[in-house]
Amino acid sequence: MNSLNPLKFQPIFKDKIWGGHKIKTVLNKDFGKLPNCGEVWVLSGVDENQTEISNGFLAGNELNELVEVYMGDLVGDKVFRKFGNEFPILIKFIDANDWLSIQVHPDDELAMKRHGSLGKTEMWYIMAADDDSELICGFSEQIDKDQYQSHLDNGTLKSIMNFEKVKAGDVFYMPAGRVHALGPGILLAEIQQTSDVTYRIYDWDRIDKAGMMRELHIEEALDAIDFEVQDDYRSHYDEKKNETVNLVESPYFTTNLIDLDQGIKKDYSELDSFVIFICVEGAFQLKSGEHTENVNQGEAILLPAMLKQAELHPLPAAKILEVYMVL
Secondary structure (H helix, E strand, C coil): CCCCCCEEEECCEEECCEEEHHHHHHCCCCCCCCCCEEEEEEEECCCCEECCCHHHHCCCCCCHHHHHCCHHHHHHHHHHHCCCCCCEEEEEEEEEEEEHCCEEEECHHHHHHHHHHCCCCCCCCEEEEECCCCEEECCCCCCCCCHHHHHHHHCHHHHHHEECCCCCCCEEEEEEEECCEEECEEEEEEECCCCCCCCEEECCCCCCCCCCCCCHHHHHHCCCCCCCCCCEEEEECCCCCCCCCEECCCCCEEEEEEECEEEEEEEECCCCCCEEEEEEEEEEEECCEEEEEEEECCCCCEHHHHCEEEEEEEEEEEEEEECCCCC
């Protein structure tokens, strides 16, 4: 069996009613004849939406096919024992040209019971934001199910939502159960569990091209919502050059930020996991053994678990999200 090399992928473009054109104008990705592009999935093991490898001798294969063949050599032994042939992380870039629906995602237990899938815990790294761009993250006051239902029935849901002004570099961790929505003018990288289960609560009374409102999931969402109010919904971190800075550490993924203006070496000999590098600014070169790949803004590259050494070289500067699992 051939030794694995770092893997790049063909993106999957998603036309969304709220999408814009920054996937093309900022990330330089051609989404063809779509009227807009709200999401580009750059690394996915979601059934019916798997990304294909675009480089090396495995080009053309879907991601989960490789997991089935290479098992722990690709994803790590503990990861493979837990998740089997489904790659457990989904990486997207999202361009919000309008408000996304106010929504919530189920946790693992509820998603498995209802949909036979993982839950959907996710995080956002804001890459760019227009002046006064904002998002919704959680509730602004402590309420119970009955009070929530009353606001929903009376059309006053927005009055109990927590609105956050955002700028480039902001980070939000979004555990399953937390209500949320992205606002206009935001371009971000999203790291999430491999799941496509979303419950829409409110869609701003929006009408699609066919004159229809999008489906809502009021009853399904009620059992999924976490009503607990947090003191602070942001993930705070100290920016440092040429060091690995932790952004999020969770049971589902660990995400770090690496802000480079010079090359660094990474040693993963103690890590039993794949590593994903996501370029959120600039460009960089990844070297591992005899393999070298350039990674541009808006791309992700997967370092198989069997490759324990890597070098990251900025071209000439880069901000990189480093993602892996610790089980």
